[in-house]
Amino acid sequence: MLLLVAFLTFASLWAQPNTATVLSAIDRDADRSIALLEKLVNLNSGSYNIEGVKAVAAVVEPELKALGFATRTIPLDEVKRSVHLYGERKGRATKMAKPVLLIGHLDTVFEKTSPFQKFERKGTQATGPGVSDMKGGIVVMLSALKGLQAAGLLEELWITVFLTGDEEDSGDPLAVTRRDFIVAGQAAKAALCFETGVRRGNLDYATTARRGYVDWELRVKGVAGHSGGIFSEKLGHGAIFELSRILNEMHENVREPNMTFNVGMVLGGNSVQPKEAGSGSVTGKVNIVPAEAMARGEIRALSLEQVARIKDKMHGIVASKNLPGTSAEIKFDDGFPPMSPTGGNKKLLAVLNEASKLAGLPELGELDPMERGAGDISVIAPYVDSLSGLGAIGTGAHAIGETVDLTSIPRQAKRAALLVHLLK
């Protein structure tokens, strides 16, 4: 920590003259940033809109090229998605041993079928699909890089940029669609994610931790027969009572701090037929002991150890003390891993706060991980110090009416530019 403080003090002493140039360049760029945001938002790029995501990449790629980045798109046909966009710039005067990785995503949750398609400005606010999650973040990232370029500071830096094309609904399997992304994360000294920033009252927040998620599916089998025979040795208690027992025991015994688990769907009866998209059907009668029951849900947790502990507890409840005549089985499907609140991530927040001070802006708070869902940063956070929430600040992400505070674009760009500068 002492070393960090010494480093920061040293950095702030000589950074001053260039800092002013960075800040004024970002202020001058503010109107152009809003125009670029409008252009990006008006291009539909729902995760399934292959051409739309490519069109957004085709707008961002020349922006990176103009800043001296070598760029390429990475096709995702293999996982039925569009493209990722990758860029790299190694300045001539850089002494960095590893690059700083800037990340974000090109897609949004709003497909072509959504009624929410257009950018609309209302004073200092704007609404539109992806306006804060996270086309606003892409604009913040570009504006920060332009500020650094204007002050001649890009030459001292080694920066990689990775914008995924399928963050909101990732192609399957994750190991394939995030292959190059993970390689970029492993090669970096720090990863900075430009997902939506958060503001509460007068305080902006950054994210040092996000919970990961695991889907689970519970299947229970019973013995079908006449309802008059339930609880008998021959028929047992039926699949639905056993499902209820398991869910109730989970409800009573699995909860702990920094995690949640949800039961999102239940089916039970003589036979059950779940469908992938979240629907399902059952057959059953009031006078038949049910032979099948199932539940689906997810776990959100803050560390891999916590995930393992919760899986164990749930497994224990499912596997022991089954009601007579029933058996049960639970399967887990790992989604995004957690971004744990490591010391390295917290140090990055300290450097961000130093950058914020250099920019003449207030300190940022550390967001409660319970308030943030899983995201791309989580996939690389196990390998590299990571910080998220550096993008434009807005509300209502993933819902029609999503809003961005346009004044947050230069504010966040200034912080990001000086953060990257301090990490060189």
Ligand SMILES: [Zn+2]
């Ligand atoms: Zn997002």
